[in-house]
Amino acid sequence: MDLLTKFIDTYPVFIKGMLLTFQLTVVAVFIAIFIGLFFAFLKISKIKVLEWIADIYIFLVRGTPLVVQIFIFYFGLTALDISQFWSVVLGLAFHNGAYIAEIFRGSIQSIDKGQMEAGRSLGMTAGLAMRRIILPQAFRRAMPPLGNQFIIALKDSSLASFIGMYELFNVATTYGSNEYDYMSYLLIVAVYYLVLVLIFSVLVNMAEKKMASSD
Amino acid sequence: MSETYMIKVEKLNKSFGDLHVLKDIDITVKESDVVCLIGASGSGKSTLLRCLNFLELKDSGNIIFEGEKVEQETHDLNKVRQKVGMVFQHFHLFPHMTVLENVMEAPVYVKSMPKDQAKKEAQDLLRKVGLSDKENVYPSKLSGGQKQRVAIARALAMKPDIMLFDEPTSALDPELVGEVLSTMKELAEEGMTMVVVTHEMGFAKEVADWAVYLHDGKIVEVGHPEDLFNNPKEERTKNFLDSVL
Numbered sequence: 412m413d414l415l416t417k418f419i420d421t422y423p424v425f426i427k428g429m430l431l432t433f434q435l436t437v438v439a440v441f442i443a444i445f446i447g448l449f450f451a452f453l454k455i456s457k458i459k460v461l462e463w464i465a466d467i468y469i470f471l472v473r474g475t476p477l478v479v480q481i482f483i484f485y486f487g488l489t490a491l492d493i494s495q496f497w498s499v500v501l502g503l504a505f506h507n508g509a510y511i512a513e514i515f516r517g518s519i520q521s522i523d524k525g526q527m528e529a530g531r532s533l534g535m536t537a538g539l540a541m542r543r544i545i546l547p548q549a550f551r552r553a554m555p556p557l558g559n560q561f562i563i564a565l566k567d568s569s570l571a572s573f574i575g576m577y578e579l580f581n582v583a584t585t586y587g588s589n590e591y592d593y594m595s596y597l598l599i600v601a602v603y604y605l606v607l608v609l610i611f612s613v614l615v616n617m618a619e620k621k622m623a624s625s626d
Numbered sequence: 627m628s629e630t631y632m633i634k635v636e637k638l639n640k641s642f643g644d645l646h647v648l649k650d651i652d653i654t655v656k657e658s659d660v661v662c663l664i665g666a667s668g669s670g671k672s673t674l675l676r677c678l679n680f681l682e683l684k685d686s687g688n689i690i691f692e693g694e695k696v697e698q699e700t701h702d703l704n705k706v707r708q709k710v711g712m713v714f715q716h717f718h719l720f721p722h723m724t725v726l727e728n729v730m731e732a733p734v735y736v737k738s739m740p741k742d743q744a745k746k747e748a749q750d751l752l753r754k755v756g757l758s759d760k761e762n763v764y765p766s767k768l769s770g771g772q773k774q775r776v777a778i779a780r781a782l783a784m785k786p787d788i789m790l791f792d793e794p795t796s797a798l799d800p801e802l803v804g805e806v807l808s809t810m811k812e813l814a815e816e817g818m819t820m821v822v823v824t825h826e827m828g829f830a831k832e833v834a835d836w837a838v839y840l841h842d843g844k845i846v847e848v849g850h851p852e853d854l855f856n857n858p859k860e861e862r863t864k865n866f867l868d869s870v871l
Contacts, residue, residue, distance in 0.1 A: 528681055529718035533732035534708030547722050
């Protein structure tokens, strides 16, 4: 019951932290989707130089720990007078963009070649056929892995605590150290994360069902 | 040169890597002609068809469309393709759109036709192919024969001057072949210029003005289907016909 009391006593602060976690994640993933789409197009452009640029980007992201990336963005961008919030958001977006680029590349390439040919045979330009025919189908196919990536990003945002963002995980460790009781607050914060992930999973499932209505 | 030629192919060559698929093909299709391309798989008949709307680009030779030589490097191929309808073996309907949206798509987004006009025309076309009741259905709910008829309507929506059919019935269950062939036959009777890659010898005999037998990338024999099928002049044509009839 001790745990429950602590939970009730601290929830206003945790809710604030949760909102910040949620904001960080949503804004970062939103930007990452555009970064991902851009690099996915570079990857499928069949122009060697552009493919290399995308490969280098993905290599950099995959080859270094996220916490290092967040620190580099934090020290680099705050030096340019960009706020702490936006430096974390951009760091997370840069990181997730690489994984989302691979998700989009895969889903675009998974669409039957005949779809592009059908579009072209009707007189569409490659760009129009991409926009009207390929991308709507590719987005639908990308939904499950994108939802997955969002959940990963949500949990990864806890690393923002290392540069002092007062998001969920930081709230927990701050309470933990103030009250010499890490375990209780870590268990409490785990519940918050679980609830966030659960809510989001339900939303993604609903969206997928809605989009699948034509299949 | 002459305006009565819909499409004229001269000395067309096409290779995929080391594989020489089309060898010096000459063919002239006049307005309202219905031409069947026949031949074993690998003979190059589908590639020839795909060259006609530049889904495959030729290596050498000329393609003259409606009196104008099409230079594939400089010509706006999208403009040419707008006038050349194509029906595929595997339909390639857009699965994320309803039947009606499939047919409206190109007029609206390629020709910038107002939506209500495109809708009206699409409904007329669907009535013509006997699928008025399927307007708001998604392609996944249709039979193969219905899908192919929607694909024909989709191509017709661009008001093409010529229609290309790439084995339009090969992916269909036998009992669904008839409905697609009768739609095509109707189209031929309306005077549509058609080039059809097919294994349906009955259809070729009944509807085609002439047939072309391809073997190993070359045109072996050209003739009226009746003559070509009954009295082939070439041994290879005879062998092929024996194997399919």
